[in-house]
Amino acid sequence: MSSTDTAGQDRQRISLLRVLGPAHVWALGVGIVLVGEFMGWNFSVGKGGAMGSLIACWVIGLLYTCVAMIDSEVTSTVAAAGGQYAQAKHIMGPLMAFNVGLYLVMAYTMLEAADALVVGDLLSSVAGEMGHDALDPRPFVVLTIAALAWLNYRGVLMTLTVNFVITAAAFISIVVLFLGVQPWNPGHMLQHRELLTDLPYGWIGVIAAFQFGIWYYLGIEGTCQAAEEVRSPARSLPYGTMSGIITLLIAATMTWYVATGLLPWEFLGQAATPLYDAARVTGSTALQVFLFIGTTFAAIASANGCINDASRAWFSMGRDRYMPLWFGAVHPRYRTPYRAILFLIPIAVSFSFTGLLDQVITFSILSGLLGYTFMPVNMWMFRRKWPLGSIRRGYVHPFHPLPAIVLLLLCITTYFATFLGYGTQLLAMMCFYIVASLWFTFHRYKYVRRGDQFTMPWSRPRGY
Amino acid sequence: MSGKAYRPPEQGKAGQIFDSIFLLVLVYAVLFAPLVLGLTGGGTITKTVEEPTWEALGQNPTMAAQWEKLGFTPETAAEMITTRFDYTINPWALLLTAAVILGYFIFLIKFSEKEYREVINERFGEKK
Numbered sequence: 001m002s003s004t005d006t007a008g009q010d011r012q013r014i015s016l017l018r019v020l021g022p023a024h025v026w027a028l029g030v031g032i033v034l035v036g037e038f039m040g041w042n043f044s045v046g047k048g049g050a051m052g053s054l055i056a057c058w059v060i061g062l063l064y065t066c067v068a069m070i071d072s073e074v075t076s077t078v079a080a081a082g083g084q085y086a087q088a089k090h091i092m093g094p095l096m097a098f099n100v101g102l103y104l105v106m107a108y109t110m111l112e113a114a115d116a117l118v119v120g121d122l123l124s125s126v127a128g129e130m131g132h133d134a135l136d137p138r139p140f141v142v143l144t145i146a147a148l149a150w151l152n153y154r155g156v157l158m159t160l161t162v163n164f165v166i167t168a169a170a171f172i173s174i175v176v177l178f179l180g181v182q183p184w185n186p187g188h189m190l191q192h193r194e195l196l197t198d199l200p201y202g203w204i205g206v207i208a209a210f211q212f213g214i215w216y217y218l219g220i221e222g223t224c225q226a227a228e229e230v231r232s233p234a235r236s237l238p239y240g241t242m243s244g245i246i247t248l249l250i251a252a253t254m255t256w257y258v259a260t261g262l263l264p265w266e267f268l269g270q271a272a273t274p275l276y277d278a279a280r281v282t283g284s285t286a287l288q289v290f291l292f293i294g295t296t297f298a299a300i301a302s303a304n305g306c307i308n309d310a311s312r313a314w315f316s317m318g319r320d321r322y323m324p325l326w327f328g329a330v331h332p333r334y335r336t337p338y339r340a341i342l343f344l345i346p347i348a349v350s351f352s353f354t355g356l357l358d359q360v361i362t363f364s365i366l367s368g369l370l371g372y373t374f375m376p377v378n379m380w381m382f383r384r385k386w387p388l389g390s391i392r393r394g395y396v397h398p399f400h401p402l403p404a405i406v407l408l409l410l411c412i413t414t415y416f417a418t419f420l421g422y423g424t425q426l427l428a429m430m431c432f433y434i435v436a437s438l439w440f441t442f443h444r445y446k447y448v449r450r451g452d453q454f455t456m457p458w459s460r461p462r463g464y
Numbered sequence: 465m466s467g468k469a470y471r472p473p474e475q476g477k478a479g480q481i482f483d484s485i486f487l488l489v490l491v492y493a494v495l496f497a498p499l500v501l502g503l504t505g506g507g508t509i510t511k512t513v514e515e516p517t518w519e520a521l522g523q524n525p526t527m528a529a530q531w532e533k534l535g536f537t538p539e540t541a542a543e544m545i546t547t548r549f550d551y552t553i554n555p556w557a558l559l560l561t562a563a564v565i566l567g568y569f570i571f572l573i574k575f576s577e578k579e580y581r582e583v584i585n586e587r588f589g590e591k592k
Contacts, residue, residue, distance in 0.1 A: 266545045326484075451470075
């Protein structure tokens with residue numbers, strides 16, 4: 001391995017570029033998540049009915065508000081690449097950090113797979129409507145992932161600038177659809193009175209819907225992955241994350257309102273591209289084209305952000321020797337974690353090829369959920385080990401420990417929601433993390449330099 | 465950095481390749497295989513409706529009109545409409561799942577704590 005491209009061995013380590021501002025942070029967070037309004041959220045309608053999905057949207061919105069509050073405090077203080085991974089390293093220890101890194105990688109890689117799957121499905125479906133039946137979506141899956149991986153390989157600034165533009169275009173398409181169906185004129189296009197039903201499964205269905213309610217917002221915490229590449233983390237990260245959550249709450253509410261006013265809940269609960277389908281039933285070609293572009297852009301922006309985030313988490317783990325050191329390399333010219341980017345491509349492509357959108361999404365959701373379960377414990381430990389005033393914090397979130405308690409309770413409820421209908425998958429995912437943890441503890445940890453895991457200029461943690 | 469620093473062994477190329485392959489095998493064996501073998505997915509049941517009509521499927525005229533705009537007939541929409549999640553709870557399965565998740569987090573916190581003390585002692589020196 002050369003001395004110029006291998007982290008850990010290099011005294012003059014090549015660092016990531018600090019070029020990002022709050023708009024990029026917003027684009028990174030919302031860009032990953034906005035696709036959740038175009039697909040995936042609607043499986044919550046399948047699990048609990050349209051009203052159940054709305055309740056899940058709001059309750060899970062509360063979960064993410066807690067996530068954003070907690071994450072803003074910790075990340076604005078631990079400003080290092082890897083986001084929650086770097087937090088876990090400094091606050092809880094290597095094994096937890098290894099798991100958190102893996103949650104991030106799996107959540108983003110599965111989300112990337114789901115995005116590519118949707119691009120392929122959408123193109124196949126549109127081709128079918130134009131008389132070209134049985135178009136194989138798989139070449140489009142490969143093309144999408146390969147093109148975005150190349151973009152990420154070439155540089156972070158270009159990648160996130162592209163994301164900013166296509167995310168804005170996708171968000172505009174939701175607004176255009178919302179205005180196009182004339183929400184001020186109920187009964188004209190929107191048929192909530194006739195289409196909305198009672199809770200088809202009762203209140204247990206509402207709880208079950210929490211699983212896919214996560215999809216409205218999953219990945220917003222990805223803003224923290226770019227901490228090492230942000231010019232002013234203490235300002236940009238809380239600002240970008242909070243404005244991202246507000247954008248998503250608005251988009252989620254509009255999405256639910258339009259889709260449930262146009263589509264029967266049984267269809268909506270199983271559709272691969274619900275907003276595009278909603279545009280189809282309006283009979284307006286212009287709206288249909290807008291939503292085709294919006295869905296494609298949202299999926300591409302999301303996959304783009306996912307490659308960025310997953311590779312940075314994997315890179316950080318390589319750099320710290322939690323993974324083979326080979327992955328901790330920065331490209332000598334483009335200064336991107338290029339080996340991490342390339343390694344994750346086949347995994348994303350394979351899961352896309354299954355065509356099982358709800359299940360690929362569930363893997364992403366579960367990895368995200370495990371990461372959210374870590375956050376309250378992390379927050380308690382952070383405040384206990386470094387009480388307020390003991391170190392400089394970029395942002396202090398209010399009402400501690402209330403957000404942590406609410407977050408933990410909502411996470412437990414969402415595990416139960418996933419158990420309802422997707423219990424086997426929940427156990428498979430746990431099995432994956434248990435085996436990986438045993439591998440790390442009894443094999444991989446011996447390669448880790450102990451003292452190097454703590455790089456922040458903080459005082460010794462209280463109680464140690 | 466204080467005290468005697470732990471010197472980890474250098475991992476050779478073969479070891480790094482082996483570890484990378486192990487992780488890929490883990491992803492494919494534990495996550496991908498159950499998916500493609502159909503062992504996971506929504507726990508659903510489907511009710512069969514003989515000679516389906518929109519009325520028999522519980523769809524009002526507005527719902528039926530929207531289905532038709534989407535290109536469905538009662539026959540092609542029947543399976544989508546009659547497939548329902550089965551939320552019957554098996555208490556043993558629930559208990560097992562809860563135990564696995566709880567056990568996993570206890571393991572994580574316990575071993576992380578042990579490793580964290582090593583990190584802190586090396587970074588700040590042994591506490592006197």
